[in-house]
Amino acid sequence: MPGSRRYDNPAAYLFKPAQWETHRTEFCHLVGKSPDASEALPLVMDELDEALTDLEEVLKRGDGPVRLNDDGELVISPLTAEDIPTEAEDLHAELERMLPNVPIASLLVEMDRHTGFLDCFVHAGGKQARSPQLKRNLIACLIGLSTNLGLHGMAASCGIPYDVLAWTAEWYIREETLREANICLVNYHHQLPVTAMFGSGTLSSSDGQRFPTRGKSITARHLNKYFVSEGISTYTHVSDQHSTFGTKVIVATHREAHYVLDEILGNATDLPITEHATDTHGVTLVNFGLFDLVGKQLSPRIRDLGKITLYRMGAKADYEGRFPKAGPLLTKKANLDLVADHWDDLLRLSGSLKYGHATASLIVGKLSASSRQNALAAALKEYGAIRRTIYAAKYLSDEGYRRKIARQLNKGESLHALRRQLHYAREGKVTRRQPEQQSEQAWCLTVVTNAVVCWHTEYMGLAVGELRGAGREVDAEVLAHISPARSSVVNYYGSITVDYEHELAQLDEQGHRPLRTAAVDEPGAGL
Template sequence: MRVPDLGTGDPAGPGDVVERVAHARAAARRETFDRLAHEFTETRCAALDGLLVTDPEVRTTRLRWLATGPVEASPAAVKAEVAKLEFLRALGADSLDLSVLPAERRRFLATVGRRLTAQARERRDPQRRYPILLTLLAQSATDVLDEVVQLFDQAISARESKAERKMRDALAERGKAGEDRQALLDDLLTILTDTGIPDDQIGGLIRGERIGWPRLRSAVAQAAPRLPRDHGHLAALDGSYGYLRQFTPQVLDTVRFGGGTVATDLLAAVEILRELNATGARRVPDDAPTGFVPTRWRGYLDTAAKSGNTSAYRHYWELCTLLALRDGLHTGDVFVPGSRRYSDPAAYLLTPNKWADQRAEFCRLVGKPTDPARALADATDELGAALGELEEVLAAGDGPVRLDDDGDLVISPLTAEDVPAEATALKAELTEMLPFAPIVSLLIELDKRTGYLDCFTHAGAKQTRTPELKRNLIAVVISNSTNLGLTRMADACGISYDVLAWTAEWYVREETLRAANLAIIDYHGKLPLTPVFGTGTLSSSDGQRFPTRGKSVTARALSRYFANEGLSTYTHVTDQHTTYGTKIIVATKREAHYVLDEILGNATDIPIAEHATDTHGVTLVNFGLFDLLGLQLSPRIRDLGKITLYRTGSRAQVQAEFPHTGPLLTRKLNTDLIAEHYDDLLRLAGSLKFGHATASLLVGKLSASGRQNALAAALKEYGALRRTIYAARYLADPTYRRKISRQLNKGESLHALKRDLLYAHEGTVRARHLEHV
């Protein structure tokens, strides 16, 4: 947007600066309105004003109704979000094009609009009110569409999980019921395999004294039909057919799906199902596609078709269609036009033209050749060197990493590090010397040194800061970090709840929290003691789970960790004990999808070059992407001796060169696939490096993709190569293993601190929406 000329004269006084800032803000408001003036027709303005009026149908303003998210993935919640989507489309929100405004301006208008009360929005003059409302409307169209698809996904997945548990219970009962039949089989085999019993006496022994007719008849009565290939999973899900029918027709009628050639049959099936729902027809057409149905479920359709049971066929075909649609959304084979979270995967990548301009710069930044032959040759040399180091260790045969008599890899755990007695005594002495510091005093002192409280700026760009603002901010920060909540904090500190709530609403948000953390990180990096802990180039990430109370679409049930439900935080910390990123994630989601997010989105000056995780942060996709981005992924993998290792040459060639290590390399890499898609792999990494896409979105889709996705398959092959190189080096160097373990322990120490700090309500998170956590 245009910036007014403020002149280049003498230095201005405080009054002049304030006046110029006010003039610039007024000019920005006029410019915003002028660029959107074509949207502000009489009808559109009336509709925007209507958003601020209490609607009897929803018993609140439509704007508040749109902003109130669901708290559970139920049929009622899905239909409520579908109703919002239909309302927005009736206003034309899905077709609004606000690209005439910079993204930062749109973000600012939406931030202000969400925090203003209905009365405050209504009091704003039209030049300010209508751009704010229009931005909120356009953003709501995307957000609600994403919410509908996410709830659809979550509700189907929850029912599938319930069906899987039901199937396992049925299998367990079947196993118990079959114990008598198994005992009978054992007795029969004993008789049949006894060569001392003549053939003409076997029948008499079975029907007579050794087993007897009653036992045989009982076994026949207990006979159970043979299980289908999926052990009854889809049959168990059929019990939820009526539940799913409460909302799936509305979703299919409202949301439009797209996809590539891989999803052709599936999309055709979705259209047929949409037509069946619209007409009320029950019979699935004979030519309805079934090519997308997995082999393990085809038997259900074949059996229903042969028996002429059209109702059963409709159930199973519809369930297969819905599950395949859900899976297609996960992999990216199916996308939703207009969505942000489920958009076309091609939109996440740099266009070929832009990539051609940025390829050389990207390869220079990450140190990768543009020629696939050279890249593979370099990687092959690395693999040979790493295998050579491991060969020396295995040839010795007496170290912590060795081969047993059967040729299996044995990896002994690292011994505990010895802490000198002098260090223990010094630690105790220093602990005694440390004074007790109330957390408020600590935060005040920290602000004097870092100025982090100045990073909490007003969402509406308000410049005036009252003398009490820092006091209020400290109270809000303490209430959030200790899980105390604003109500109890108001009772404890004497500051009214309204003041704390207003401060939290307008000053405490993700971008200001990140800015405050950056100020602290910058100060910490300049302390003389900081380099003692590490270079700052190594970091690690790990998840920590917290229980939740109440319904929330973010919380999930995990009986291993929670009595009811909970969520996870995923935190990144450097070897200098600097926390540079934390994200709230769904507890059942793979942590590996989020490893790269904070590293690539790192706004600090921390030069991360190597990153450690535990097993949960590891996938072949991550191994490949880390290397393509010029980074080293260094995980501590559980059961490392059991993972598949790869070779580039023939089995005989590798075993001849590496007699001890060669037999461990059980699979051969598809280097031709890597070479064929090498430029696409670089473009994928470049899209992440230059901020064109979010890593967690791409990693999740690529990890879920099957063999049909050639790019994902090539990336996994490349990741298998990088994982083999890493595993060989990791196993050959105990010092390296200890370094990774030491770094992961720093993350565990941070988890212990958070558990102690989040003490209120027994550490149970009570926020019902992700943005409030």
């Protein structure tokens, strides 16, 4: 359709052939792919053989959680609950008793002292003189929007006039500045010593969280499973270190899979993300193909994995001969000729996304909806089917890998719980109606959530250091089971007073407030 972005040919958004000539070599080197299909596809075939070899060994045992039944069908038993050491719960309770009680406003002042994240909020008109009260006003706005109090409610709680908060939010709080502030917090959290015990920062996950809305909005939809009336969805990307590096407001009825790659490719933090986990909602053949072509690994937890169609890259007799147990599961042959014919176009598509020439959510949505008449979409889905088969074989043959993916998805759920705890006012209903306003509110919630995670992680490190200094042995493997998203010492409620200078005066030379002594305080005093 001429002049239409929604119904235009997907190829119209990619690098032009002349542009691609200048980027092809660099891109292929960057993602480790050969520009020649005759070299690239045999390597993929070797990957498939290696994965099937491991799966064959598992199926030969015949009595594990992954096995074949009498009819030769794949049986996948659910993972048992992870055995979390009781020492982890005991240690977490002890650390919580040592952490100082802190109001949310004080926490944000302290994190600004360490990270300077409030300096990322610059005036929309450019460089402007910053008044002494600006940071106080910014903190009040962040709390008002993240807790869903709104600026009117925050003005009544903290005593700062509404027009002052409204002016500050209008000129300083927008998605651009919120993203920069969030990068500051994520990067600071990434370099804290305790953070490395949670994960390396190479694995991430994404999931949608639904919030009901009040009033009409173009992004709100009916979804009976989650809302009484209408609501929106915020799609967040979380690292294995419990930090949130991406947030996007989407229509609740849109498929989440279209938005998985956006924040991965747009990641501007220091997190070296190489692998990404989702649940079934984030899975399409297009995503499997694109993730591999941009040099990343998609590692979803797929519902009814034993019922998906698995692909082989050769004759049926050959695979069944080499893999008597696993071979018969590969019921369809991939169209390698189609993939080879469009290999350069697939690389050009991936390069366009990698270099930011096109938005991943737009391209993924269009290609996922394309009929088999579109040759590029068909080739990408064929390649995605091969990559999904390789992943399924690896996933089924390694229980430790399955647990790693489940553990990462659980980290995302724990952060959902923290956001719900923060977003308490008006029964959690979003009252802002414009998409830009909803996006700003979602990013405010992300920034404050990351500030809480940063603060909790840092003080956990101080408390662990004190215990070790007293001769206690604190195992790093036990610490890895403790989530910084669970904190009972932060107060989100009540009358809020933001006294920036007074709060700074409470900190020591290193910018910390004193720990509580567990031996002096009553058990559960901070609960």
